[in-house]
Amino acid sequence: MKVSVCMAAYRGERYIGEQIRSILSELRQGDELLVSDDAPGGETERIVRAFAQTDARVRYLRGEGKGVVRNFERVLTAAAGDVLFLSDQDDVWLPGKVDAVLREIENGACLVVHDARVVDESLQTIAPSFFALRHSRAGFLRNFLRNSYMGCCMALTRPVLERALPFPPDLPMHDQWLGLAAEKYGRTCFLPQPYLLYRQHGGNVTGGKTTFSQKVRWRIALLRALFR
Secondary structure: OOEEEEEEEOOOOOOHHHHHHHHHOOOOOOOEEEEEEOOOOOHHHHHHHHHHHHOOOEEEEEOOOOOHHHHHHHHHHHOOOOEEEEEOOOOEEOOOHHHHHHHHHHOOOOEEEEEEEEEOOOOOEEEOOHHHHHOOOOOHHHHHHOOOOOHHHEEEEHHHHHHHOOOOOOOOOHHHHHHHHHHHHOOEEEEEEEEEEEEOOOOOOOOOOOOHHHHHHHHHHHHHHHOO
16 A cells, blocks of 8 residues: 655744654655645745655645645645545654554554644653543544544545545635544544654644634534535
């Protein structure tokens, strides 16, 4: 199975080099790492292109400046792999991640989510388990009401991706959409082992505060898209 790692980047020069090195140490020959840069022309582009010059597995894509959800859609659309891993620009992959995920997919899972250690800027542990903080586990209804599909810890099969693309308009969260699409398609797996250092810092790209009415509208739109 060919692996594609799909990273959405935006002014990520502070940590992206460390993240790329941790990813490449997990990949095999024939796999690929695609980085879609939503602010091209800067230091992030220079760093990624430098990796691409010395490692043919790395591909740089110029993003369209449409935000994180559409940037992930762009990079996923460009990927060629049978199994697609999502990646943020500022975390660190831990050894054994790819092998553990592929074992679960070979056993019939169509989407795998693994646990992560929450760390600070210097990679010092804040919380040993993201799953424990979020009460993460599989299930369509529970993840529809309170999402526990964290993109940076996810990998999905191509059949799930083909059903999830194109993303619906005004999608608030790409990871929840992919997770729910997988729940509807087949079996998902939550691995309790942490295979990622989930870095928290002042520059994390997160969604803003939303009102209750916005959340209701988003979930109605999600249901319509999922059952269309």
